Amino acid sequence: MEQQQEAQNKRLTPLAVAALGLLAERPMHPYEMYQVLMHRREDRLVKIRPGTLYHTVGRLAAADLVKAAGTERDGNRPERTTYAILEAGREALETELKKLLAQPAVEYPSFPQAVAEAHNLPAGVVLGLLGQRIAALEAHAAELEADQRNAISRGVEQRFWVEVLYQQAITKAELDWIRQLHSDITTGALPWQPDEFFDQTARNKL
Numbered sequence: 001m002e003q004q005q006e007a008q009n010k011r012l013t014p015l016a017v018a019a020l021g022l023l024a025e026r027p028m029h030p031y032e033m034y035q036v037l038m039h040r041r042e043d044r045l046v047k048i049r050p051g052t053l054y055h056t057v058g059r060l061a062a063a064d065l066v067k068a069a070g071t072e073r074d075g076n077r078p079e080r081t082t083y084a085i086l087e088a089g090r091e092a093l094e095t096e097l098k099k100l101l102a103q104p105a106v107e108y109p110s111f112p113q114a115v116a117e118a119h120n121l122p123a124g125v126v127l128g129l130l131g132q133r134i135a136a137l138e139a140h141a142a143e144l145e146a147d148q149r150n151a152i153s154r155g156v157e158q159r160f161w162v163e164v165l166y167q168q169a170i171t172k173a174e175l176d177w178i179r180q181l182h183s184d185i186t187t188g189a190l191p192w193q194p195d196e197f198f199d200q201t202a203r204n205k206l
Contacts, residue, residue, distance in 0.1 A: 011096060011099070012092060012093070012096045013056065014045070014046040014047075015046050015047070015048065015052060015053060015056045016056050016059070016060060017046075017093065017096055017097070017100075018037060018042060018045075018046050018048075019033060019053065019056055019057055019060060019066075020060065020065065020066070020085060020089050020090075020092065020093040021093065022036060022037070023066055023083060023084060023085035023089065024085050024089075024090060024093060027069045027070075027082050027083060027084040027085075028082060028083065029072070029080040029081055029082045029083065030050075030053055030054045030057045030080075030081075030083070031050070031080060032080075033053060033057070034048065034050050034053050037053075041147060044167070045163065057083055060083075060089065061083065064086060064088055065085070065086055065088050065089035065092055066083045066084060066085050066086060066089050067083065067084055067086055068081050068082070068083055069082045069083060069084040070082045115181075119192070119193070122193070122194070122195040123185055123192040123193070123194060123195060124195045125195075126185060126192070127182060127185055127186060130178055130181065130182045130185075131182065133178060134175065134178055134179060134182070137171055137174060137175050137178070138175065140171055141168065141171045141172065141175065144164055144167055144168050144171065145168070147161070147164050148161070148164050148165070148168070151164070
């Protein structure tokens with residue numbers, strides 16, 4: 001009981017939230033959970049590894065948030081344990097979702113730090129790197145658009161893929177900002193140390 005209360009008081013990991021969300025739909029075994037997560041492309045939202053998922057489900061069971069509901073065997077493969085969510089698990093999931101939706105998380109993404117320190121690189125190098133990032137984001141935006149079209153074509157209700165719309169909005173905002181930065185450096189609207197400055201600094205160190 002103490003372990004269950006301690007688990008409820010702690011914040012769930014992103015993978016634990018995903019696991020509880022799946023088990024709130026129906027009982028599943030961890031491998032099936034992995035397949036569903038990958039099919040839904042939720043690996044864009046949380047890092048998913050089969051071994052880590054199995055470990056996460058085991059910890060949820062130890063905390064009495066889920067329970068083993070049976071085993072099944074597919075041919076000569078090892079038995080697979082099916083898990084079902086408990087009421088305590090539903091409460092923990094609801095509590096965590098309320099926190100995540102209402103409270104902006106204090107996160108430390110790497111890109112803002114890279115932007116803050118980009119002045120340590122020549123303008124030409126920064127422009128080249130930003131160009132690479134723009135290409136990667138454009139490819140990501142195309143993937144999101146394909147996922148949206150696929151969901152619509154299959155008649156999936158929007159509430160089940162609303163995170164795709166969020167990711168589209170965030171990706172578009174980042175693309176717009178980086179393109180403007182790229183333009184400002186290129187035109188000189190944002191003054192930058194010329195490449196020659198860094199070349200001279202390097203020679204002075206010799």
